[in-house]
Amino acid sequence: MAINIDRTVLIKQFTDHLILFGSTGLVGSLTLNELRKTDFHLNNYQDIQQKLDSCQRPEVVNFRFDKFIYCINRKIKQLCSPGDGQFNEKDGFEILKYNKKEYSVSKIKRLPPGISSDFGKSSDGVNIPKTISVRGDCIDEILNFCIEKQRYQVEYLSESDERIWLNFNIYVIQISSPDSRKWTGLLPLIFSGCISIKSKSANAIMETRLPPLDEIPTMICALGPSSSGNNTVDRNYADHELTFQLVRAFNNCEGKRLVIITTFNNVLISHIFPYFRTKSKLEYDLQYKLSPRLGQLIVLRPGPLVGDHTNLNEKRVTVKHSSNLLKQVLYYKKCCFQCKLLLFKECRRTGFRTKASEIIAKSMYRKPGSWILGYCLPATKVAHTAALKAVEPPVIRTGTKHLVEIITSEEMDNSVPN
Numbered sequence: 001m002a003i004n005i006d007r008t009v010l011i012k013q014f015t016d017h018l019i020l021f022g023s024t025g026l027v028g029s030l031t032l033n034e035l036r037k038t039d040f041h042l043n044n045y046q047d048i049q050q051k052l053d054s055c056q057r058p059e060v061v062n063f064r065f066d067k068f069i070y071c072i073n074r075k076i077k078q079l080c081s082p083g084d085g086q087f088n089e090k091d092g093f094e095i096l097k098y099n100k101k102e103y104s105v106s107k108i109k110r111l112p113p114g115i116s117s118d119f120g121k122s123s124d125g126v127n128i129p130k131t132i133s134v135r136g137d138c139i140d141e142i143l144n145f146c147i148e149k150q151r152y153q154v155e156y157l158s159e160s161d162e163r164i165w166l167n168f169n170i171y172v173i174q175i176s177s178p179d180s181r182k183w184t185g186l187l188p189l190i191f192s193g194c195i196s197i198k199s200k201s202a203n204a205i206m207e208t209r210l211p212p213l214d215e216i217p218t219m220i221c222a223l224g225p226s227s228s229g230n231n232t233v234d235r236n237y238a239d240h241e242l243t244f245q246l247v248r249a250f251n252n253c254e255g256k257r258l259v260i261i262t263t264f265n266n267v268l269i270s271h272i273f274p275y276f277r278t279k280s281k282l283e284y285d286l287q288y289k290l291s292p293r294l295g296q297l298i299v300l301r302p303g304p305l306v307g308d309h310t311n312l313n314e315k316r317v318t319v320k321h322s323s324n325l326l327k328q329v330l331y332y333k334k335c336c337f338q339c340k341l342l343l344f345k346e347c348r349r350t351g352f353r354t355k356a357s358e359i360i361a362k363s364m365y366r367k368p369g370s371w372i373l374g375y376c377l378p379a380t381k382v383a384h385t386a387a388l389k390a391v392e393p394p395v396i397r398t399g400t401k402h403l404v405e406i407i408t409s410e411e412m413d414n415s416v417p418n
Contacts, residue, residue, distance in 0.1 A: 021220070022220075031222060043094075045094035062164070132195055139186060220258075247286060251290050377409040
């Protein structure tokens with residue numbers, strides 16, 4: 001007697017883990033936003049195709065992709081909508097091959113997250129962090145965490161009307177520790193394989209186990225000078241020591257991949273300016289002073305960044321209008337004062353050098369002489385490159401050669417579309 005099997009209930013699951021440091025900064029927050037977009041993952045079709053090719057059961061038509069992004073920060077950040085931009089542009093995605101047939105995107109549907117809105121949120125919808133307890137030989141910490149989940153279903157259709165479904169579950173787990181000097185010791189304890197976090201699904205409490213560190217193959221580091229969280233800390237610690245120690249803790253086994261954002265550099269300026277000399281030393285140490293050596297090191301060297309380090313929602317200064325000329329002049333005068341006050345607040349918050357760099361980068365982007373400043377570049381392009389390099393299929397090493405890739409501002413500007 002023939003047995004009919006419902007192929008739609010068979011699911012092949014793939015799970016990816018990634019650690020992101022610096023997700024509250026300009027480039028880091030934009031990188032996280034890229035990783036939360038479904039169209040970003042769909043455009044990374046080489047990774048999807050490679051996973052489909054690994055499926056040995058041709059009767060499977062349902063595929064589940066779980067993407068876990070772990071963000072370690074000094075504080076929990078409220079996440080905005082990722083802004084998926086291609087839900088209706090189905091022709092923009094690559095064709096996938098499965099069971100000797102070609103499939104193209106037919107439908108993209110956003111699903112409910114599966115986590116109850118009344119768990120982890122206050123009445124006004126703001127996320128309320130939960131806590132985890134981390135204990136070690138010299139560490140006993142209670143850390144806040146916050147979990148966000150997004151679910152999408154993508155339907156692919158062949159010319160013979162056969163369907164396959166790709167289900168994306170994208171988790172962003174933020175864990176906060178105000179003192180970044182403790183991060184190095186906390187990292188192997190948080191990701192020891194013994195800690196679980198809880199969230200409420202529609203009908204029950206859902207428990208998610210944090211993986212051991214050797215099951216997390218990729219780390220993105222977008223830490224900036226303010227990452228130390230302490231103005232009295234030597235800047236060399238924030239620009240070099242903190243990053244190097246975190247990478248050394250992360251690199252606990254062979255084959256790890258690091259994507260790091262440093263800065264434009266050359267022999268001349270690294271000898272003149274201490275900041276660039278420190279970054280040059282960091283790159284050298286990451287290549288040669290880690291044991292085991294990194295399986296893949298990807299260094300992004302952007303010049304001055306075109307972008308805004310402050311919250312754009314706080315930057316709304318409007319001019320009132322009046323038919324009375326005197327009132328209109330007063331309105332303009334008031335608006336100018338508000339703009340100056342806002343600029344002063346931004347300089348206090350981000351620092352004068354950061355704000356000056358923003359203004360110069362914006363005015364010099366793709367202008368003659370931009371190369372003198374290290375080639376100005378939109379922060380969005382740096383973030384897209386960082387996210388893309390972190391999720392690409394791993395490069396297979398030949399022999400004992402360790403892969404190091406350095407990407408300059410100009411290369412990122414030319415490779416990422418506007």
